[in-house]
Amino acid sequence: MTEKFIIGLVGAPFGVKGFLKVHPLSGEIDHLLKLKSAVISKDGKERTLQIEESAPCAPAVIMRFAGIDSPEAAKTLNGAQLIGGRDQAVPLNKGEFYIEDLKGLSVIANDKPIGNIIDIIEGGGGELAEIKLYGGEKRLVPFRKEFFSEISPEKGRVILENLWILE
Numbered sequence: 001m002t003e004k005f006i007i008g009l010v011g012a013p014f015g016v017k018g019f020l021k022v023h024p025l026s027g028e029i030d031h032l033l034k035l036k037s038a039v040i041s042k043d044g045k046e047r048t049l050q051i052e053e054s055a056p057c058a059p060a061v062i063m064r065f066a067g068i069d070s071p072e073a074a075k076t077l078n079g080a081q082l083i084g085g086r087d088q089a090v091p092l093n094k095g096e097f098y099i100e101d102l103k104g105l106s107v108i109a110n111d112k113p114i115g116n117i118i119d120i121i122e123g124g125g126g127e128l129a130e131i132k133l134y135g136g137e138k139r140l141v142p143f144r145k146e147f148f149s150e151i152s153p154e155k156g157r158v159i160l161e162n163l164w165i166l167e
Contacts, residue, residue, distance in 0.1 A: 002100035005089050008032055008082035010040065011060065013074035019053070019062040020074045022082055026090040032061045035088060040065075042080035101153040107131050109160040115139075117158065129158075131166075139166050 011021035024032055037050050050066040068074050089098065099120045107115045115133035120143055122128075127143040141147050141160070150159040160166075 002098065004039075004083050004085055005098060005100055006041075006081045007084040007089050008061075010042075010077050010080040010082060012078055013071040014057070014062045016071055017064060018069040018071065018074045019064045020068070020077055021057060021060045022063050023060045024090075027059070028090050029056055029058070029061050031084075031088060031090050032063075032082075035084070038063075038065075039083040040077060040080045041083050042077065046083065097151065097153060102129075102151070102158075104156075105151075105153060106157040107160050108157050109163050113157075114160070114166075133166070141165050 006025060008022045008024050011023055013019065014021050022032060033054050033056065035051055035054070037048055039046055039048050049068070051063055052066050053064045055062050065077070068077065086098075092098070102117050102120055105117045106113045107117060113134070115131045117129050118132045118138070119130040120127050121130055121140075123140070123142075125142070128140040129143045129148070131139050131141060133139060142165075147160060147162055147165055148158050149161045150157070152158070
């Protein structure tokens with residue numbers, strides 16, 4: 001299972017004291033407000049920064065990192081990713097999964113593996129599982145119970161019920 005996640009995206013500077021807007025990927029902000037430090041990833045480089053202040057700024061959070069005290073300094077972090085461990089991510093409810101834990105799961109249909117989930121993406125009507133079939137083709141399937149009767153990251157698989165959806 002994945003131990004690190006992208007839990008937020010660093011946006012534009014906010015104000016004149018070096019604050020930045022951090023947009024959560026989950027849509028929730030409480031877990032971001034509890035952080036005391038954060039791993040920031042930009043241009044393939046990671047570094048840990050202490051968080052001096054944070055406050056809600058719906059639908060995001062504004063944060064000021066140690067050593068970042070001007071809009072010019074803050075601008076250098078624009079576009080970075082906020083990386084967190086499972087303990088820093090939004091807690092899951094029953095039946096919920098982290099997208100990173102679904103990537104790579106084997107897709108089983110009629111008791112046979114047919115491919116792997118490569119991503120879960122947002123579609124206009126809900127989430128879609130992007131599946132790469134063993135023949136090389138990619139298909140998008142609505143990520144809903146009527147199509148996936150079992151979702152088992154612990155078993156490394158999902159069960160696809162309706163093969164016609166792949167046509």
